[in-house]
Amino acid sequence: MSIREKLDISAYLVVGPENTKGRPVMTIIKDAIEVGFTCIQIRSKVASAKEMIKLTQQASEAIAGAGKSEEVTLLVNDRLDVVLAARKQGIKVDGIHVGQEDIPVEVCREYLGENSIVGLSARTHEMLEYIKTVDVSQIDYFGIGPLHETSTKPDCGLDLDGKVITRSFEEISKIAKLSPIPVVVGGGVKLIDIPQLAKTGVDGFFVVSAVAEADDPKQAADDLVRAWKLYAPKAHKDLQ
Numbered sequence: 001m002s003i004r005e006k007l008d009i010s011a012y013l014v015v016g017p018e019n020t021k022g023r024p025v026m027t028i029i030k031d032a033i034e035v036g037f038t039c040i041q042i043r044s045k046v047a048s049a050k051e052m053i054k055l056t057q058q059a060s061e062a063i064a065g066a067g068k069s070e071e072v073t074l075l076v077n078d079r080l081d082v083v084l085a086a087r088k089q090g091i092k093v094d095g096i097h098v099g100q101e102d103i104p105v106e107v108c109r110e111y112l113g114e115n116s117i118v119g120l121s122a123r124t125h126e127m128l129e130y131i132k133t134v135d136v137s138q139i140d141y142f143g144i145g146p147l148h149e150t151s152t153k154p155d156c157g158l159d160l161d162g163k164v165i166t167r168s169f170e171e172i173s174k175i176a177k178l179s180p181i182p183v184v185v186g187g188g189v190k191l192i193d194i195p196q197l198a199k200t201g202v203d204g205f206f207v208v209s210a211v212a213e214a215d216d217p218k219q220a221a222d223d224l225v226r227a228w229k230l231y232a233p234k235a236h237k238d239l240q
C-alpha cells in the first residue's frame with residue numbers, strides 16, 4: 001500500500017521549538033509517537049532551514065526508532081525547500097502541509113512526486129463552497145480550523161473583515177460529509193472537545209499546545225489518543 005493510501009491523520013501533532021516551553025521538541029515528539037499519534041508535522045516560524053532539516057531528521061529517526069516508519073507520517077509545514085533538502089540527505093520525510101498563502105499544491109506535488117503526502121488548509125471564508133469546487137486530485141487531506149481561537153496561531157480563522165471565525169461542530173459535520181478527501185480539525189482543540197469532534201465524522205484532530213505545552217506531554221497525548229479511539233466511529237477500538 002502506498003503512503004497516500006495508508007495515511008492516518010487521526011491523531012496529529014504539529015510542533016516546533018517555539019511551542020514546547022523550552023523543552024526539547026524531540027522528547028515531545030517521542031512521547032506522542034509512543035502513545036499512538038499517527039502524524040507529526042514539524043512547524044516553525046522562527047527556525048532556520050538548517051534547524052528545520054535537523055528537526056526533521058531527528059523526528060524521522062524517532063519514528064524509525066519506535067519501529068513506526070510505516071505507520072507514522074512525517075510532514076513539514078510550509079517549507080518545500082526543507083523537505084527536498086532533507087530527502088537529498090537521505091532522511092525519510094513523507095511530505096508537506098501548506099496553506100492558502102503558501103507554495104501551491106501542484107508545485108509541491110511536482111517536486112515531491114506521487115508517493116508523497118500533500119496536505120492543504122482549506123480557506124476559512126467560503127470554505128463549504130471551496131471544498132465542493134477545488135480540484136482535490138493533488139491533495140491528500142484538508143486541515144481545517146480553528147475550532148477555538150488560539151494563541152498558538154492568532155491569525156488563524158481571520159475572515160475577510162479581520163475577525164476570527166471559529167468552526168462550529170455543525171459546520172465541521174457538513175464539511176466532513178461533503179469533503180471528497182480526509183479532514184483533520186485543529187485550532188484550540190483540547191481533550192474536552194474530542195467526543196464532539198469525533199462524532200462529526202472527520203478523520204482526526206491536530207494539536208499543538210494541548211500536547212506541547214502540557215505539564216505532562218506524554219499523559220496529555222495518551223489521553224487524546226484514547227479519547228479519539230473511544231469516540232470516533234471510524235477509529236480502531238483496540239484500546240477499549
Ligand SMILES: Cc1ncc(COP(=O)(O)OP(=O)(O)O)c(N)n1
Pocket residue numbers: 012014041043077078097098099100101102119120121142143144153184186206
Ligand atoms: C494540519 C494542519 N492544518 C492547518 C494548518 C495551518 O496551515 P496554514 O494555514 O498554512 O498556517 P501555518 O501553519 O503555516 O501558520 C497546519 N499547519 N496544519
Ligand SMILES: Cc1nc(C(=O)O)sc1CCOP(=O)(O)O
Pocket residue numbers: 014121143144145146147150151152153156157186187188189206207208209210
Ligand atoms: C497551525 C494551526 N492552524 C490552524 C488553523 O486553524 O488552520 S490553528 C493552528 C494552531 C493550533 O495550535 P493549538 O493546538 O495550540 O491551538
Ligand SMILES: [Mg+2]
Pocket residue numbers: 077078097098099100102
Ligand atoms: Mg502555511
